[in-house]
Amino acid sequence: MTSSIKVGLKFCGSCNPHIQVGQIYREIKEEALRAGLDLKFRPWDEPGCDLLLIISGCPADCAERPAHAAGEVAVAGETLNRNPCSRGRLAKEALRSIAKNL
Amino acid sequence: MMRTDLEYIDSLRRLNTVIYASGEKLDNFVDHPLIRPHINAAAITYKMALDPEFEGLLTVKSHLTGKKINRFTHIHQSPEDLVKKVKMLRAISQQTGSCYQRCVGFDGINALYSTTYDIDQQYGTEYHRRMKNYIEHLQETDNMVVGAMTDPKGDRGLKPGQQDDPDMYVHVVEKNDEGIVIRGAKAHQTGAVNSHELLVMPTVALTEEDKDYAVSCAVPIDAPGVIHIFGRQVNDSRKFDEIDQGNACFGVVGGEALTIFEDVFVPWERVFMCGEYDFAGALVERFACYHRQNYGGCKGGVSDVIVGASTAIAKMNGVERASHIKDKIVEMIHLTETVYCCSIACSSQGRPTPSGAYGVDPLLANVGKLNITRFIYEICRISHDIAGGLLATLPSEKDLKHPEIGPYMEKYIKGVSGTPSEERYRILRLLENMTAGTALVESMHGAGSPQAQRVMILRQGNLAHKEKLARKLAGIEGEPD
Numbered sequence: 001m002t003s004s005i006k007v008g009l010k011f012c013g014s015c016n017p018h019i020q021v022g023q024i025y026r027e028i029k030e031e032a033l034r035a036g037l038d039l040k041f042r043p044w045d046e047p048g049c050d051l052l053l054i055i056s057g058c059p060a061d062c063a064e065r066p067a068h069a070a071g072e073v074a075v076a077g078e079t080l081n082r083n084p085c086s087r088g089r090l091a092k093e094a095l096r097s098i099a100k101n102l
Numbered sequence: 103m104m105r106t107d108l109e110y111i112d113s114l115r116r117l118n119t120v121i122y123a124s125g126e127k128l129d130n131f132v133d134h135p136l137i138r139p140h141i142n143a144a145a146i147t148y149k150m151a152l153d154p155e156f157e158g159l160l161t162v163k164s165h166l167t168g169k170k171i172n173r174f175t176h177i178h179q180s181p182e183d184l185v186k187k188v189k190m191l192r193a194i195s196q197q198t199g200s201c202y203q204r205c206v207g208f209d210g211i212n213a214l215y216s217t218t219y220d221i222d223q224q225y226g227t228e229y230h231r232r233m234k235n236y237i238e239h240l241q242e243t244d245n246m247v248v249g250a251m252t253d254p255k256g257d258r259g260l261k262p263g264q265q266d267d268p269d270m271y272v273h274v275v276e277k278n279d280e281g282i283v284i285r286g287a288k289a290h291q292t293g294a295v296n297s298h299e300l301l302v303m304p305t306v307a308l309t310e311e312d313k314d315y316a317v318s319c320a321v322p323i324d325a326p327g328v329i330h331i332f333g334r335q336v337n338d339s340r341k342f343d344e345i346d347q348g349n350a351c352f353g354v355v356g357g358e359a360l361t362i363f364e365d366v367f368v369p370w371e372r373v374f375m376c377g378e379y380d381f382a383g384a385l386v387e388r389f390a391c392y393h394r395q396n397y398g399g400c401k402g403g404v405s406d407v408i409v410g411a412s413t414a415i416a417k418m419n420g421v422e423r424a425s426h427i428k429d430k431i432v433e434m435i436h437l438t439e440t441v442y443c444c445s446i447a448c449s450s451q452g453r454p455t456p457s458g459a460y461g462v463d464p465l466l467a468n469v470g471k472l473n474i475t476r477f478i479y480e481i482c483r484i485s486h487d488i489a490g491g492l493l494a495t496l497p498s499e500k501d502l503k504h505p506e507i508g509p510y511m512e513k514y515i516k517g518v519s520g521t522p523s524e525e526r527y528r529i530l531r532l533l534e535n536m537t538a539g540t541a542l543v544e545s546m547h548g549a550g551s552p553q554a555q556r557v558m559i560l561r562q563g564n565l566a567h568k569e570k571l572a573r574k575l576a577g578i579e580g581e582p583d
Contacts, residue, residue: 013159013186015193015403022155043154045170062189063158064182 004038005102008049008070010063017057018077019087024055027091028098035095051101053094071101104161104172105244107149111141114296118324121295121359123332131295135341136332139353141296143202144246146194146352147174159190164241165458166234174204175241177215178460184449188399192442195403199349199536201356201544203293205396207247210301211237212459213389214318214374219457221378229374230457236320236372245298248323250288250361251389253305262308262315272302272363273314274376281369282376284317288363290547292356295330297323300361304375307383316382318375319368327366330359336539345499345528348535355544388461390558391448393549394471395462398445401474401545404536405438405481411533412485418517418526419490430484437477444470465562472555478545482537489533496530 011021025041032039042049045066052072054063061076073094074081080093105113114132121128123136131137151160151172164171165179178184187208194202215237218229240247253262256270265271272286284302294300300321308316321328335354340346347353375381413431416422448466455461486493492515502511502524515523535541546552569582 009154011155011158013156013189013193015159015189015196062185064186 004040005051006040006042006046006049007098008044008046008052008066009041010044010052010054010066012054012056012058012061012063012076014057016060018059019057019075019090021055021057024075024090024094028053028094031091031095032098035099037095037099039098051098053098073097073101103242103244104151104170105148106152107145110145110148110244110246113298114141117298119295119330120324120328121330121332124334128332136338137295137357139200139341139347139349139351140203140293140357143198143200143352143356144204144293144296146198147172147202147204147246148244150194150197156193159186159193162186164238166238167241169241171241172244174208174246175211175237175244176208177212177237178452179458180460181450181452184395184452184460184462185446188395188442188445188449191396191399192403192406195400196406198352199404199407199532200352200354201292201400202352203248203296203356204246205400206249206251206292206393207297207299207301208249209389209392209396210247210249210251210303211240212392212461213385214301214303216455216457216459216461217381217385217388218374219455220384221375221381223456224381225378227378232371233374236374240299243298246293246296247320248291248294248297248300248361249389249393250291250294250300250302251305251386252289252291254287254289254360255305261312262306263312271305271312271315272317274317275314275365277376281367282317282319282373284319284321284363284366284368286363288361290333290358291330291361292358292548294323294359294361295332295357299323300328302363303385303389304382306386308379310379313377313379316375316377316379318373318385320372320374321363321366321368325366327362327364329362329364331362333358333360337535340535343499345502345524345531348531348533354535355540387464387558390550390554391462391464391467394467394555395445395448397474397545397549398441398443398470401478402438402442402445404541405434405441405478408481408485408533408536409434409438411529411536412488414529415489415526415533418521418529420518421488427488430488434481434484437481441470441473441477444473464558468555468558468562471549472552472559475546475552475555479542482542485533485537489530493530493534493538496527496534499527499531502527 049070052070054074056076059077059079075094085093121131150156160173162173162176218233222230253271256265262271269286274282275285276283303318416427421427448462451463452460512523517526
């Protein structure tokens with residue numbers, strides 16, 4: 001994959017952080033670099049995003065979704081797209097899910 | 103526009119706020135050690151709104167302009183908005199361990215938004231239009247507002263108009279073509295000295311004879327005739343130290359003041375109630391419910407820090423594996439999440455008002471705040487139990503740093519090996535700051551004293567329904583007396 005992909009990024013607000021959302025984001029970015037995937041992370045409300053990445057501190061996954069209908073990957077505590085995922089695998093699996101959604 | 107934290111602090115320097123503290127008129131209140139920690143705490147509400155990690159809670163789209171705004175200037179449009187408010191308060195408290203003061207004005211604009219709508223429906227006034235304009239102004243400037251409700255009250259057994267001194271409650275002393283003139287005072291004004299504006303509201307339900315006391319208006323914090331007298335706190339001389347403050351950056355509670363209104367002029371465009379005494383009670387009740395909603399969020403976040411500090415000191419003392427310590431930590435978490443549950447519940451059960459804005463479930467909000475008046479004391483009591491007596495007998499940081507006796511302090515304040523004595527010292531001071539003194543009293547009386555919640559609980563408790571249920575199951579026919 002060579003063309004750049006715009007990923008809208010949204011955090012929940014971290015009132016109950018089971019995971020450190022900023023840390024997960026950095027790990028996903030590093031995983032993308034390692035995988036040679038050209039992801040451009042942008043503010044969630046910027047128009048024209050190819051995909052939305054929502055990172056929530058806990059499984060409540062309460063971040064509001066924007067109106068536009070881009071595909072979505074949701075990390076929420078130790079879950080990925082509502083399925084359990086251990087902390088150690090979160091970034092790798094989230095990246096896999098992003099790639100699958102493109 | 104959303105301000106940065108530094109822009110907020112700079113904006114305070116441009117005001118001519120009149121502040122007295124400990125008998126002194128403050129020339130530079132922004133950098134004064136008594137005031138600065140509270141400014142830092144309020145500044146966090148600006149900083150976090152611009153941090154991508156937290157903006158999901160601290161920002162929202164304005165229903166008036168469609169622009170992205172700081173949530174503290176928002177009118178709740180749904181139960182989800184109310185839930186987000188509680189989560190936001192918890193998230194901010196976790197960062198400050200202290201009050202950041204902006205909720206009072208936030209609750210004031212929300213209470214007035216729906217009340218001015220209702221007044222206009224009955225009297226054909228134009229308060230709601232003015233209120234909407236005022237809220238747009240707040241959203242555009244990102245100004246910090248004090249919710250100025252509590253009057254000094256004088257003799258509590260007498261109504262405002264029956265007091266020996268008519269100024270015991272803020273009242274209108276003059277009306278003219280340009281506006282009104284108000285006189286009186288508001289007590290316990292959280293964040294007043296470091297806000298931009300005051301939102302004056304009556305503090306009790308009123309009757310026709312108290313018409314002049316039915317006044318609500320917005321006043322610049324530095325308007326001519328406004329004087330703030332800053333309140334003392336337990337151990338506030340520690341604010342001139344560093345480690346002994348406990349929470350060196352953010353202080354404790356909100357930094358309250360007695361605010362005097364000495365014949366303050368208010369233009370009509372900023373007047374939102376003037377004589378409509380029959381709506382004073384509804385306004386007070388709506389404000390109180392919004393404000394009581396907050397406590398499971400903000401005190402929940404503060405309690406998270408207290409639980410963390412108690413865990414840390416248990417480890418430093420080498421007792422973290424003792425079963426009774428674990429049990430006490432569990433109890434603290436249980437109490438914290440119980441108060442949080444109430445705030446989430448009253449928000450989830452929020453309901454629309456005729457204005458379109460949403461209010462909380464009043465019964466659940468009052469139950470939540472009544473729990474706060476007990477559970478925070480219990481959380482703090484358990485933290486004292488875990489921390490041990492050193493919490494109250496620790497010598498000064500000056501002794502810790504003293505060239506001759508400092509080494510003794512290092513040696514004898516030490517806990518488990520590997521933990522520097524200063525870290526143990528700092529955690530103890532943080533706990534002392536957050537659990538002993540002013541912060542406790544704030545849990546009791548902030549957003550109204552316990553009896554105020556009990557009155558509302560009885561009124562909202564639907565006793566007639568409960569009695570009917572019992573009579574039916576007992577096989578008693580007919581309605582209760």
